[in-house]
Amino acid sequence: MSLLGIFRSPKKRTPKRGPREDLPPEVKRVVEVLRSVNDPETGVNIVDEGLLYGLTVEGGRAQVFLLLARSTPECHFCQSIAVNVQRRILRDIIRVLREEGFNRIEVYNEIGLLLEEWGDNDGSARTR
Template identity: 50%
Template sequence: MFTFKIFRRRKPNKQSKKLPEDVKKVVDILKKVEDPETGINIVHEGLLYGVTVRNESVDVFLLMASSTPHCHFCRMIALQVQRKIVAGCITALKDAGFKKVKVYNELGLLLAEG
């Protein structure tokens, strides 16, 4: 017989959710970038996991891990989707006035800059 422990959920700490204004601005801009495959923005989809803002420069960190089966056709589609998302991030942030934008993957490898 198995017993399950029930843990009380902690009340969310509202203090920890406060982000600096410049980071909030970048997150709001990136909410306009949609995954072309799902139509969901990259923030709500969980692809955005980090942002660093320095003056007019932004580093964006995306979780681009593959969750598709290992077939060559799936990889080609995934790469096309990734390219569109990365290009969308750079375009959206450049249009908002940022001079330098770098997009990294979950391993810290530079995917693109603009």
């Protein structure tokens, strides 16, 4: 490598959009289903917006992990809007996964707090 080569900036890598290639087919399918859930504030789906950061699929059970960090904590009006947006997103996640046939759905935030759940192990509907 020449002396000038040291100062050249490395080629930038563009992150790939969408599910990783090594994911199981059932996880990829759920990620694609979750693309139909839009953030009502921005109109962008939760996958492309980066709100979905984890997912576990086991049979009829889905655990969804979301990054829902709030901005401007001192603004009470902003907090109210954020809570309403979050409720809408949670409701839409439960709806689309129920339509896909899941009988147990759990949605968690970035610190592992259960935000919403639907159903139980025997398949009967139960909304938190």
